[in-house]
Amino acid sequence: MDYLRAFLVGGIICVIAQILMDKTKLTPARILVLYVTVGAILGGIGIYKKIIDFGGAGATVPLLGFGNSLAQGAIKAVKKDGITGAFTGGLTATAGGIAAAIFFGYLFSIIFNPRTKK
Amino acid sequence: MEKDIKKQQEYKDIAQKYEPKPTLLKNVLWAFVVGGLICDVGQFFLNLFVKRGMTPEQAGTPVAIIMVFLGSFLTGIGIYDDIGRFAGAGSVVPITGFANSIVSPAMEFKREGFVFGVASRMFNIAGPVIVYGVGTSIIVGLIYYFLKG
Amino acid sequence: MAIKKIGSQTVKFANPPSIISSGTIVGPKEGQGPLKDYFDMILTDDTYGEKSWEKAECKMFQDSVNLALKKASLNISDIDYLIGGDLLNQIITSSFAARQFNVPTFGLYGACSTMAEGLSIASMLIDGGFADYIVVTTSSHFSTAERQYRFPLEQGVQRPFTSQWTVTGSGSSVLSSNGTGPYITHVTTGKVVDLGMKDANNMGAAMAPAAADTILTHFNDTGFTIDDYDLIITGDMARVGKSILMELLRKEYMNIEDKYKDCGIEIYDESQDVHSGGSGAGCSAVVLNGWLLQQIKSGIYNRVLFIATGALLSPTSTQQGESIPGIAHAVTISNYA
Structure with a gap:
């Protein structure tokens, strides 16, 4: 059941992006920026948590989820440390993902070479 | 000048008439299926960590790390761009697509060296994502502080 | 003079x-x-x-x-x-x-x-x-x-x-200077034409006005009619650009469809998943120097109008939201001097 819900929620989030791309000629880079920003806003006003409760990984794996984690991290840290938390919380909450992206990104670009498209 | 604008508008109408439209329905279907499947892979690992006693929130970070690993690896072995050709947003929006956007330029610009090639190009797309994501989260935190603090 | x-x-x-x-x-x-x-x-x-x-x-x-x-x-x-x-x-x-x-x-x-x-x-x-x-x-x-x-x-x-x-x-x-053909008898140098197209993924639309302009000017300047040519071939209009070009010429009461080809369409088969067609400085160069010159030499086409088209964009101009200027140069290649 949770697989079905993750599939549905994740699929719908991707479909919205696809329609945006096809209708407005937004590039993938702009879509990613848009999604992370929207995710942080939805996370900040507390809506995204409800989507996660329903969709599980379907809501956390898309970049909206990354934005949500950043915002949730900032709020959590503000509660704990006051105003400094607004600056430390976002990156603390997402440190694992970002560090992994840097580490594996570097590693695999050293190991592999690009191939031309067929 | 006014004549130019009219001429441009007239031409735009002609050009638009012959512009093949993206096959929206097919694209949407592919995006839905592939995007959904990638999220299910995430769900599989999420369930795995929860079964081992983590809370879903705690499990978020290791799941993200694994998904980033998979996205980077599939890009390295040259499969992710083939998926993307069909899946479109279905493979862009998941965090695996974020990893793809890091590895693909880094690999491509390796010839320009390990500092200005690999390391700086890694952040071609990831850089803006982090800038806007972190920027927004700071604003969210500040607003929270002043409203509720 | x-x-x-x-x-x-x-x-x-x-x-x-x-x-x-x-x-x-x-x-x-x-x-x-x-x-x-x-x-x-x-x-x-x-x-x-x-x-x-x-x-x-x-x-x-x-x-x-x-x-x-x-x-x-x-x-x-x-x-x-x-x-x-x-x-x-x-x-x-x-x-x-x-x-x-x-x-x-x-x-x-x-x-x-x-x-x-x-x-x-x-x-x-x-x-x-x-x-x-x-x-x-x-x-x-x-x-x-x-x-x-x-x-x-x-x-x-x-x-x-x-x-x-x-x-x-x-x-x-x-x-x-010393040869027995095929000869280059006329050239028409194109003007830079920009009708405000901004989509770098649709270069055919950016270049079509320049191609139409050069083709019309060529016939005006030389007094040739379409019947003087066996083939009119553009460089890389591809399928989208071709349709637009044909309409632009029809509006000026010129129909070249029967004698028209495009290097970008000829070079690939539709099954090769290239979408609109080929492009690039090498596209018209290899089609001309490979296929076309052999056709002219064997007399299948005796007089050809070769028009290579260019989209004069750069990554910088695209990012700054500039429209794409196009240009087209026409060359008459003929078996008769």
Whole structure:
């Protein structure tokens, strides 16, 4: 059941992006920026948590989820440390993902070479 | 000048008439299926960590790390761009697509060296994502502080 | 006094130069297309044994020059000028290739129109009495163009249907004051035309107004009618650009459809998933120097209007939201002087 819900929620989030791309000629880079920003806003006003409760990984794996984690991290840290938390919380909450992206990104670009498209 | 604008508008109408439209329905279907499947892979690992006693929130970070690993690896072995050709947003929006956007330029610009090639190009797309994501989260935190603090 | 100029933009040569020889080299994908039998050399690997694609393109450029020279039994020292162009920033392919040749060189940039631009200037130099032998070469490479203008190769993106596929290939023509044809009898130099198109993935739409302008001007200047030509062929309008071009010409009461072809459409089969068609400075160069010249020599087409079109955009101009200027140069290639 949770697989079905993750599939549905994740699929719908991707479909919205696809329609945006096809209708407005937004590039993938702009879509990613848009999604992370929207995710942080939805996370900040507390809506995204409800989507996660329903969709599980379907809501956390898309970049909206990354934005949500950043915002949730900032709020959590503000509660704990006051105003400094607004600056430390976002990156603390997402440190694992970002560090992994840097580490594996570097590693695999050293190991592999690009191939031309067929 | 006014004549130019009219001429441009007239031409735009002609050009638009012959512009093949993206096959929206097919694209949407592919995006839905592939995007959904990638999220299910995430769900599989999420369930795995929860079964081992983590809370879903705690499990978020290791799941993200694994998904980033998979996205980077599939890009390295040259499969992710083939998926993307069909899946479109279905493979862009998941965090695996974020990893793809890091590895693909880094690999491509390796010839320009390990500092200005690999390391700086890694952040071609990831850089803006982090800038806007972190920027927004700071604003969210500040607003929270002043409203509720 | 400009005694050889006729009309507003056209030159008619007193002693038309001949294209005495040509050389072509293409990548694996082009080597699977419908024109595969007409190319001198087909690469099995588009890195051509080099460490970077830029180096591979440079080697293709050199080899197409060498192939053309060899067929004409000439040495590079017989050549008065090398005229070359490509798509990379600061036309590095042409300049780096020319390092090896030790010959006076003109570097041109006209994007995908460069082959016709080069033939125009070379013909003027020869008819003007400034040279006897000139090599004109252009090249493009899918993988070097893609990273400069669009996305990294391994990034998972969808190419829109209006997009074109940059041809991996290089073509050379050797022009001589002394030859038996095919002759270059007229050239019409295009104006830069910009009707405000901004989509870098739809270059056909950006270039069509320039192509229409040059074609109309050519017929006005020369007094030729469509019946004077056996074939009118553009460089890389591709399918989207072709439809627009036909409509633009119909509006001016000119219908060339029966005699019209486009190098970007001819070079690939529709099953090769190139969307609108081929493009790149190498596209018109390899189709002209491979397929088309052989057709002219065998008398299938006796007089051809060759119009190479260019979209004069750069990654910077695209990012700054500028529209895309287009240009088209027309060259009359004929079996009769």
